[in-house]
Amino acid sequence: METDSVEGRPTEDAELVERSRQGDADAYAELVTRYQGMAARTAYVICGSDADAEEAAQEGFVKAFYALDRFRAGAPFRPWLLRIVANEAINRRKSAGRRATVELSVAGDRPSADTAPSPEGAALASERRTLVLDALKRMREEDRLVIAYRYFFDLSEGEMADALSVARGTVKSRLSRALARLRALIAEAPTDE
Amino acid sequence: MSEPMRDEELAATLVDIGERLFYPPATRLATAVRARLREPRPRRVPWRAPALVPAFATLALLLLVVAIASPGLRSAAREFLHLRGIDIFPVPSAPSAPSAPTVAPSPSVVIPGERTTLEDARRRVSFTVRQPTVPELTSPDYVVLDAAGGVERLTLVYGDRAGFAASQLPGVAALFVEFRGAVDATFFGKAAGPGTTLEEVTVNGGRGFWLAGAPHLFFYRDPSGAIQQETLRLAGNTLIWEQGGVTLRIEAAVTKEQALRIAASVR
Numbered sequence: 001m002e003t004d005s006v007e008g009r010p011t012e013d014a015e016l017v018e019r020s021r022q023g024d025a026d027a028y029a030e031l032v033t034r035y036q037g038m039a040a041r042t043a044y045v046i047c048g049s050d051a052d053a054e055e056a057a058q059e060g061f062v063k064a065f066y067a068l069d070r071f072r073a074g075a076p077f078r079p080w081l082l083r084i085v086a087n088e089a090i091n092r093r094k095s096a097g098r099r100a101t102v103e104l105s106v107a108g109d110r111p112s113a114d115t116a117p118s119p120e121g122a123a124l125a126s127e128r129r130t131l132v133l134d135a136l137k138r139m140r141e142e143d144r145l146v147i148a149y150r151y152f153f154d155l156s157e158g159e160m161a162d163a164l165s166v167a168r169g170t171v172k173s174r175l176s177r178a179l180a181r182l183r184a185l186i187a188e189a190p191t192d193e
Numbered sequence: 194m195s196e197p198m199r200d201e202e203l204a205a206t207l208v209d210i211g212e213r214l215f216y217p218p219a220t221r222l223a224t225a226v227r228a229r230l231r232e233p234r235p236r237r238v239p240w241r242a243p244a245l246v247p248a249f250a251t252l253a254l255l256l257l258v259v260a261i262a263s264p265g266l267r268s269a270a271r272e273f274l275h276l277r278g279i280d281i282f283p284v285p286s287a288p289s290a291p292s293a294p295t296v297a298p299s300p301s302v303v304i305p306g307e308r309t310t311l312e313d314a315r316r317r318v319s320f321t322v323r324q325p326t327v328p329e330l331t332s333p334d335y336v337v338l339d340a341a342g343g344v345e346r347l348t349l350v351y352g353d354r355a356g357f358a359a360s361q362l363p364g365v366a367a368l369f370v371e372f373r374g375a376v377d378a379t380f381f382g383k384a385a386g387p388g389t390t391l392e393e394v395t396v397n398g399g400r401g402f403w404l405a406g407a408p409h410l411f412f413y414r415d416p417s418g419a420i421q422q423e424t425l426r427l428a429g430n431t432l433i434w435e436q437g438g439v440t441l442r443i444e445a446a447v448t449k450e451q452a453l454r455i456a457a458s459v460r
Binding site (some may be wrong): 025026029032033036037039040041044048050053054057060061062065104105106125128129131132133136147148151152153179182183186187 | 198208217222225322
């Protein structure tokens, strides 16, 4: 990618990882900067609250730094990091007790003449979002994470496998199981409105 | 809802939700994490600047806490940290939710920032201001500069003119937007929701993307490296590319060929 910013050509992750391993905090700060958005989003999907997500992501980054010796040189950094952040977020959520509310919320109905050409279409899309989001909130964290990796963050199958620590072939079945559970939760949505 | 969604409907709804979630801004993480890395990593070479860095990191964290607690001090703290050339990123003022007002929009409402002239904008922004030079877009009707929150975003607004179909913004034929930032392919796919096509193109020798079919947002990397979300205003076709460290984009009801021709004329 062309860039003439002051830093010049973006440094490769592998080089930053190696420098971080040597104790270079600048290099690690660069990695944090590079992946903080993704880490926070991942944690948010699991925790369902800004504050918890930020803490989990921060903790995940710190743990990852001290775990760099266990990072396999040459492997992609992002899924490895996401794995640590996601674990941190899941543990936090579990220790807080499942009863804590998942507050995931979405932007309201902006005009979506693009995706929904008619008012009826927009209303239907909105109704579906409400229904699906409500079911997502009631899902197990692990299932929500698989769905988020695929549909929210558009991770490749390989990256999902790394981030979930499963074999590539397992990703599809994990995803379809999560979707089946999501459908079940949608079906049992309260209808007494 | 009476009948269950089809697979593709469920998938589209999930993508839609992913695009609309109010994710936390996360721009403070680098600072906070850095402040916590004071203990050297076990059995490795210690810090390059041993004494000063940990102390400074603590100070930075304290300042940040103060800054968060007191909005009045935010910009001062930001200035201070920035002056020292340390990687401290601005404290976000609010999550940037894409909730633009939308009923009968007028340009001044929809494009945030201060209305000004091209000359004034050139003096005020830190990057080289460029503009299309094709005959139909020789001079913008007006310019909007958004310099809030440490971001400099310049929007050249072109009113109705021949050769351009009407857009969603009354009285606006095309927008040319420029800001510091990098187009990030990893996050780019998300902009292409159902009904949007995304195509990678080469623009002026650099990498670009052509989004057709009315996308409504995309992501880019700001100068601090954080991923930011950006709302598209016209919901027309959009060409986005990087040129000289600045992300440029054209939004208009034009074909890809027209957009590429306009892009090639940018000086």
